[in-house]
Amino acid sequence: MAMLTVGAFIFYRAVHLPITHDEASTWLNFRHFNLCTCLHEYFCWQSANNHWLNSLLLQASASLFGEAPWALRLPNCIAGVLYALVASLICIRYLSWPALRIAGFILLTCHLYLLDFFSLARGYGLLACCVIWAIWCLLRYSESFSLRWLYGGIAALVLGVLSNFTGLLVFASFGASWLILMILNKKWPLLWRHGLLWVITAVGLYFILSYPIRMLMGNGEFAWGAATFGEMVQDLFRNLLYGAEYFGQKSALIVLVLVLLALILAGIVFWTQPVKTKNALGLAMLLLLLTLITIEAEHRILGSNYPVGRKSIFLIPLLFLPIVLSLNFIRLAISRRVVALLISIVLLVHFRFAYPWGAFREWYFDAYYPQLFSAIQSTAVSGDSIRLGSSWVFNPALQYYRSARSMPLAGLVYQKSLQIDSTMHYYWVEVQDTASMHEHGFAFVKTAGPCFLFKNSDPAMWPAPQ
Numbered sequence: 001m002a003m004l005t006v007g008a009f010i011f012y013r014a015v016h017l018p019i020t021h022d023e024a025s026t027w028l029n030f031r032h033f034n035l036c037t038c039l040h041e042y043f044c045w046q047s048a049n050n051h052w053l054n055s056l057l058l059q060a061s062a063s064l065f066g067e068a069p070w071a072l073r074l075p076n077c078i079a080g081v082l083y084a085l086v087a088s089l090i091c092i093r094y095l096s097w098p099a100l101r102i103a104g105f106i107l108l109t110c111h112l113y114l115l116d117f118f119s120l121a122r123g124y125g126l127l128a129c130c131v132i133w134a135i136w137c138l139l140r141y142s143e144s145f146s147l148r149w150l151y152g153g154i155a156a157l158v159l160g161v162l163s164n165f166t167g168l169l170v171f172a173s174f175g176a177s178w179l180i181l182m183i184l185n186k187k188w189p190l191l192w193r194h195g196l197l198w199v200i201t202a203v204g205l206y207f208i209l210s211y212p213i214r215m216l217m218g219n220g221e222f223a224w225g226a227a228t229f230g231e232m233v234q235d236l237f238r239n240l241l242y243g244a245e246y247f248g249q250k251s252a253l254i255v256l257v258l259v260l261l262a263l264i265l266a267g268i269v270f271w272t273q274p275v276k277t278k279n280a281l282g283l284a285m286l287l288l289l290l291t292l293i294t295i296e297a298e299h300r301i302l303g304s305n306y307p308v309g310r311k312s313i314f315l316i317p318l319l320f321l322p323i324v325l326s327l328n329f330i331r332l333a334i335s336r337r338v339v340a341l342l343i344s345i346v347l348l349v350h351f352r353f354a355y356p357w358g359a360f361r362e363w364y365f366d367a368y369y370p371q372l373f374s375a376i377q378s379t380a381v382s383g384d385s386i387r388l389g390s391s392w393v394f395n396p397a398l399q400y401y402r403s404a405r406s407m408p409l410a411g412l413v414y415q416k417s418l419q420i421d422s423t424m425h426y427y428w429v430e431v432q433d434t435a436s437m438h439e440h441g442f443a444f445v446k447t448a449g450p451c452f453l454f455k456n457s458d459p460a461m462w463p464a465p466q
Contacts, residue, residue, distance in 0.1 A: 365449070
């Protein structure tokens with residue numbers, strides 16, 4: 001029921017929230033593009049907007065169900081349900097008591113910032129889903145060293161890389177974790193037989209992705225990120241809080257300290273408890289540690305910035321899994337109930353009050369197209385076409401609504417620096433572009449969130465009443 005509730009929430013947001021800038025850009029550029037030729041096509045890699053697997057699934061879903069935002073987002077919604085499914089499988093297998101299973105599921109799953117990307121046609125949610133599937137497969141592999149679980153884990157990692165190239169960090173760290181696991185368990189024959197699978201996969205990824213990555217690096221698309229490791233971590237916790245400041249400006253730092261304390265307690269449990277299931281906890285801690293080391297190594301070797309914002313959501317299951325698995329070592333029944341209740345209440349209360357529910361945090365400015373369209377569609381203009389100027393951030397979404405949703409819009413021009421055109425009927429802009437509107441003959445109409453609507457005040461621009 002918890003899994004179905006999460007799935008319903010993901011689908012609800014996918015249906016009701018407007019299209020966003022990056023989704024619309026993907027639709028405009030790649031909806032009808034042959035993605036099979038994409039790996040060596042410069043057009044595909046001028047920017048990092050093309051998350052290859054997401055674009056491919058978007059094409060398939062739109063071909064089946066149409067061009068509505070929910071149809072474009074459907075593959076990611078399914079990925080969200082699959083993420084919740086694996087979270088439930090992990091909690092059922094590795095936590096022994098029902099109350100702790102629910103608390104663990106909530107701890108792995110119920111982060112509004114994470115769930116955002118399962119309601120969006122982007123590759124970040126797909127990557128997070130692939131990461132937790134790879135975790136599940138490696139946990140099961142560590143129990144029996146069965147090759148089928150290794151196949152599953154590596155397949156999930158490859159799909160994660162194709163969803164978003166940040167997944168290469170995870171592929172490298174999980175491969176290193178597998179190697180250490182083999183050495184610690186002295187599985188010398190498997191080291192060669194199973195290790196060959198990692199080598200073949202790594203070589204294949206190199207040949208497939210070397211051209212796209214060179215192009216993206218040459219275009220500066222990997223420059224976005226944090227300058228320091230600490231900045232990356234604090235940014236992740238600010239996003240997990242979803243803008244809420246329960247403890248003032250230091251909220252992110254305080255929550256970070258609390259999570260670190262929980263991870264330290266998990267480490268103490270690992271070293272002091274002789275229980276067999278601590279092997280899963282040890283692997284979870286190893287995966288988190290080596291992923292963080294891989295991120296640091298990439299920064300030092302390649303000079304890349306640390307992943308921030310949506311590029312870091314793949315860390316969420318890795319970060320909370322050791323805490324979840326350590327819950328299983330709480331022996332007193334009353335303590336289990338108290339801890340489970342506390343975790344559940346804190347996360348669900350935060351989930352309920354985190355702002356905003358009517359928008360995606362990364363694209364908050366795209367939440368107000370319904371208010372825009374309701375304000376301009378009642379205007380009678382010649383040819384039923386409304387000339388609408390806008391800030392560049394709105395342009396891809398407005399083009400999407402014109403082309404895919406048959407909105408009567410015209411005059412849409414993509415401009416990084418707004419040049420006001422007096423022949424436009426309306427302008428839909430951010431606050432920094434409002435300063436010169438009046439002197440160019442545009443009158444303020446309304447605000448919607450951070451967006452401002454202006455109307456041309458020249459009577460000659462409008463038809464006479466019938």
